[in-house]
Amino acid sequence: MAVPAPPPFDPELAAALSAMAGFIPPSLTLEMLPALRETPISLPEVDLSRDGAVELRELTVPGPAGEPDISLLVLRPAGEPGPVPALYHIHGGGMIMGDARMIPAELVDMIVELKLAIVSVEYRLAPDHPHPAPVEDSYAGLVWTAKHADEIGVDPGRILVAGASAGGGLAAAVALLARDRSGPALIGQMLICPMLDDRNDTVSSHQMAGLGVWDRTSNDTGWTALLGDQRGGPGVSPYAAPARAADLSGLPPAFVDVGSAETFRDEDVAYATGIWQAGGVAELHVWPGGFHGFDMMAPHAAISQAAKAARLDWLRRILSA
Amino acid sequence: MVRELAGRLAALDPDASAAVQVIAYFDRLVEARAGLEAIVRGAAVLAGCPARLVDPGHRVDVRVLGDGRRKDAASPPDPGWLHAPLGLENAVLWLERPGPAGPVHLMILERAAGVARDALERTRGRAASAVDPALVELLLDPAAPEADRLHAARRLRLPGTGVWAVAVAGGPPVIEHPGSRARTPGLGRRAGVGPAGRVADLPASWVAAKTALRLAAEGDEQDPGPRVVRADELGGLLVLAAAVGPDTEPAPDVRALDHAGGAAPWILSTLYAVASEPSLRTAAAALTLHHSTLQDRLTRAEHLLGWNIRQPQGRLRLQLAFALRRLHRHPPD
Numbered sequence: 001m002a003v004p005a006p007p008p009f010d011p012e013l014a015a016a017l018s019a020m021a022g023f024i025p026p027s028l029t030l031e032m033l034p035a036l037r038e039t040p041i042s043l044p045e046v047d048l049s050r051d052g053a054v055e056l057r058e059l060t061v062p063g064p065a066g067e068p069d070i071s072l073l074v075l076r077p078a079g080e081p082g083p084v085p086a087l088y089h090i091h092g093g094g095m096i097m098g099d100a101r102m103i104p105a106e107l108v109d110m111i112v113e114l115k116l117a118i119v120s121v122e123y124r125l126a127p128d129h130p131h132p133a134p135v136e137d138s139y140a141g142l143v144w145t146a147k148h149a150d151e152i153g154v155d156p157g158r159i160l161v162a163g164a165s166a167g168g169g170l171a172a173a174v175a176l177l178a179r180d181r182s183g184p185a186l187i188g189q190m191l192i193c194p195m196l197d198d199r200n201d202t203v204s205s206h207q208m209a210g211l212g213v214w215d216r217t218s219n220d221t222g223w224t225a226l227l228g229d230q231r232g233g234p235g236v237s238p239y240a241a242p243a244r245a246a247d248l249s250g251l252p253p254a255f256v257d258v259g260s261a262e263t264f265r266d267e268d269v270a271y272a273t274g275i276w277q278a279g280g281v282a283e284l285h286v287w288p289g290g291f292h293g294f295d296m297m298a299p300h301a302a303i304s305q306a307a308k309a310a311r312l313d314w315l316r317r318i319l320s321a
Numbered sequence: 322m323v324r325e326l327a328g329r330l331a332a333l334d335p336d337a338s339a340a341v342q343v344i345a346y347f348d349r350l351v352e353a354r355a356g357l358e359a360i361v362r363g364a365a366v367l368a369g370c371p372a373r374l375v376d377p378g379h380r381v382d383v384r385v386l387g388d389g390r391r392k393d394a395a396s397p398p399d400p401g402w403l404h405a406p407l408g409l410e411n412a413v414l415w416l417e418r419p420g421p422a423g424p425v426h427l428m429i430l431e432r433a434a435g436v437a438r439d440a441l442e443r444t445r446g447r448a449a450s451a452v453d454p455a456l457v458e459l460l461l462d463p464a465a466p467e468a469d470r471l472h473a474a475r476r477l478r479l480p481g482t483g484v485w486a487v488a489v490a491g492g493p494p495v496i497e498h499p500g501s502r503a504r505t506p507g508l509g510r511r512a513g514v515g516p517a518g519r520v521a522d523l524p525a526s527w528v529a530a531k532t533a534l535r536l537a538a539e540g541d542e543q544d545p546g547p548r549v550v551r552a553d554e555l556g557g558l559l560v561l562a563a564a565v566g567p568d569t570e571p572a573p574d575v576r577a578l579d580h581a582g583g584a585a586p587w588i589l590s591t592l593y594a595v596a597s598e599p600s601l602r603t604a605a606a607a608l609t610l611h612h613s614t615l616q617d618r619l620t621r622a623e624h625l626l627g628w629n630i631r632q633p634q635g636r637l638r639l640q641l642a643f644a645l646r647r648l649h650r651h652p653p654d
Contacts, residue, residue, distance in 0.1 A: 011359055012355060015345075302359065
């Protein structure tokens with residue numbers, strides 16, 4: 001297939017990418033995983049407590065039936081008795097990396113202003129723990145949060161799921177599970193550059209090969225770690241790869257954002273389109289020249305500021321609805 | 322897979338890798354033709370403090386905080402902060418932190434100022450005008466219809482008046498105006514500067530610039546003198562230039578000067594100093610010679626030349642000999 005030229009990167013993002021060349025190769029393979037996991041993805045010095053304005057608790061709660069316990073990191077506005085709405089957060093890292101502290105900074109910044117709790121789940125990672133471990137851990141944490149909302153000062157009727165990259169894919173999957181298992185009612189799903197499609201065969205996935213961040217080689221690495229030789233085959237569950245879902249009706253209002261210069265562009269646009277076609281509510285932002293995770297890697301860029309502002313704007317509307 | 326640039330770069334050490342990152346960042350901004358705000362933001366984020374670009378002449382005042390947010394300020398920058406002039410009128414780039422600057426901050430200032438200067442020139446219509454050789458050629462061609470020339474001037478964003486031509490040895494014609502970068506003297510090449518005037522006068526300015534170029538010297542031992550010559554300071558020498566063509570026989574005084582120059586390497590520069598400096602004392606200073614040494618040298622030079630060069634008349638004759646010699650060395654096209 002002749003692959004058209006990729007869209008150009010935004011100038012500021014291109015500059016940031018050049019300055020960071022060497023830290024983050026576009027193509028990651030499983031052999032690189034031990035070294036990658038050793039380099040902390042979230043900067044350890046990041047102060048999630050925001051100088052004490054945010055209260056942190058780490059809870060151990062039951063995992064999926066017959067599986068080990070999981071840990072939840074609960075962030076609340078300090079001194080706020082509640083109950084407050086909760087953003088249930090699932091971190092990114094291609095299904096193979098990352099930890100529960102990796103929460104988009106602009107969301108943590110809003111905890112006090114919006115009187116919001118963030119519950120971030122520490123799910124098991126592939127390839128050591130392939131599908132369904134990551135999604136079932138994530139779902140178990142959500143169920144616990146809704147059931148025990150009063151214990152953590154959360155309003156169980158006001159929970160949304162959110163995540164970036166693999167976390168966005170898992171958030172979409174958790175929303176599907178909640179619908180199909182009659183689980184917790186969600187008020188929204190915030191899908192930030194979500195990783196949705198194990199088939200890894202869209203035009204954007206080909207266009208961005210070898211470019212930017214998380215190209216089709218990296219994507220293949222992540223999905224194969226999760227699904228093994230099932231990846232791309234006929235039997236993949238929509239709870240592993242939400243792009244596989246035949247039915248996108250009955251889902252909570254979705255926020256989807258993605259850069260135009262990244263692997264996930266086409267699958268993310270298709271997911272929002274699928275929700276509309278199923279009669280649902282979705283807000284889609286495609287940021288021109290954005291690479292994968294641009295607003296987290298280059299938060300200073302004008303387009304990153306705009307992307308974060310759009311996210312918070314949606315969050316405000318969802319919470320005040 | 323997500324690592325913050327800010328976090329990474331905040332930890333920059335003043336070592337080679339930091340320099341490479343700073344250079345890579347600004348190079349890529351240039352490549353992508355980023356605007357002024359993006360450049361100022363780059364400086365702010367890389368330096369970890371507010372950065373500000375102030376260009377009063379063009380009402381540019383862009384201030385960006387260390388986290389990348391635009392936040393303009395009404396108060397003027399503190400003169401104690403790190404800053405670098407853009408070399409473009411009064412434009413200055415500021416980093417809002419006190420000196421002394423470490424190597425990384427110096428590099429950020431230098432790169433950002435250079436990139437901002439280019440962006441200002443590009444976006445504010447102050448580009449050195451010699452961008453499109455065909456348009457420049459048209460502007461300098463007296464046979465071209467005036468309407469075409471005025472159109473070319475607009476395309477080059479030239480002001481209607483106060484423009485002049487510059488002839489550079491071995492280079493294409495250049496058109497300059499008060500807002501263009503004064504690049505001619507920095508070229509290190511011989512240049513002749515035509516008189517300023519209206520766009521319609523550019524062909525005449527170009528002719529004069531080419532004549533001035535003939536009178537510009539290499540500035541070395543064999544061809545001492547100014548590298549950049551302004552046509553409007555030449556006076557009667559323009560008439561003299563018209564009289565010396567490629568086939569004109571050199572006057573005896575030019576041969577005498579060549580003869581003297583061949584005798585010792587210092588002779589021509591010594592004679593030029595005497596011809597151009599207001600007094601023998603300042604000539605000695607310019608040559609970093611003791612006054613008596615200069616006197617000894619002049620006696621020898623006068624002997625080789627065959628005329629007294631310490632009298633006003635002799636100095637004029639020497640100046641004319643130098644001018645004629647340059648006209649012969651640099652014949653018209």
